[in-house]
Amino acid sequence: GDSVTQMEGPVTLSEEAFLTINCTYTATGYPSLFWYVQYPGEGLQLLLKATKADDKGSNKGFEATYRKETTSFHLEKGSVQVSDSAVYFCALSDPNFGNEKLTFGTGTRLTIIP
Amino acid sequence: EAQVTQNPRYLITVTGKKLTVTCSQNMNHEYMSWYRQDPGLGLRQIYYSMNVEVTDKGDVPEGYKVSRKEKRNFPLILESPSPNQTSLYFCASSLWGSNQPQHFGDGTRLSIL
Numbered sequence: 001g002d003s004v005t006q007m008e009g010p011v012t013l014s015e016e017a018f019l020t021i022n023c024t025y026t027a028t029g030y031p032s033l034f035w036y037v038q039y040p041g042e043g044l045q046l047l048l049k050a051t052k053a054d055d056k057g058s059n060k061g062f063e064a065t066y067r068k069e070t071t072s073f074h075l076e077k078g079s080v081q082v083s084d085s086a087v088y089f090c091a092l093s094d095p096n097f098g099n100e101k102l103t104f105g106t107g108t109r110l111t112i113i114p
Numbered sequence: 115e116a117q118v119t120q121n122p123r124y125l126i127t128v129t130g131k132k133l134t135v136t137c138s139q140n141m142n143h144e145y146m147s148w149y150r151q152d153p154g155l156g157l158r159q160i161y162y163s164m165n166v167e168v169t170d171k172g173d174v175p176e177g178y179k180v181s182r183k184e185k186r187n188f189p190l191i192l193e194s195p196s197p198n199q200t201s202l203y204f205c206a207s208s209l210w211g212s213n214q215p216q217h218f219g220d221g222t223r224l225s226i227l
Contacts (some may be wrong), residue, residue: 043204089156107156
């Protein structure tokens with residue numbers, strides 16, 4: 001079945017550092033890929049998405065490119081801020097075979113120190 | 115305000131005592147789903163619903179029931195809760211499917227003693 005493998009955390013960075021959180025996936029069809037963010041005490045919010053190979057999703061300075069050849073969707077940001085501290089989840093949807101499940105990775109906790 | 119509302123937010127109960135967690139959305143969304151979040155396991159989908167009277171199993175449906183009698187409501191039912199169902203639960207909805215942006219509720223923390 002479909003699966004998402006995400007970089008183990010926690011990740012601690014200094015403010016203005018470069019961020020990469022790795023995400024790879026396994027899917028039978030042509031999935032849509034997502035990054036969601038969870039701030040403390042809240043539900044998840046969509047950060048960005050990509051629906052086909054070579055698409056780049058971007059939002060709030062974060063970017064991720066859908067790489068079909070490496071089955072990856074790594075999250076990057078050039079200069080992180082303290083306010084980016086949160087848990088980040090990679091997810092995939094593969095509805096092409098009538099299956100409307102949504103599969104999440106285990107999450108990566110990010111802490112940014114001033 | 116567009117939102118997904120879950121109740122209760124916190125519940126401590128005992129093994130075997132039936133409970134229901136309600137979920138309601140005001141965005142006229144077709145797709146609704148339930149997840150549990152556990153340390154080291156991330157979010158796992160319990161059930162989802164494509165529309166009224168249409169529900170399907172996610173990855174961890176054992177021990178749970180759902181119903182979708184109205185478009186806006188999607189309650190999660192634990193008929194005989196057990197301690198391994200202690201978790202943080204989230205309801206979510208989207209316009210029409212799993213590949214649409216999901217709107218999440220604020221979560222329900224359940225403790226089963």
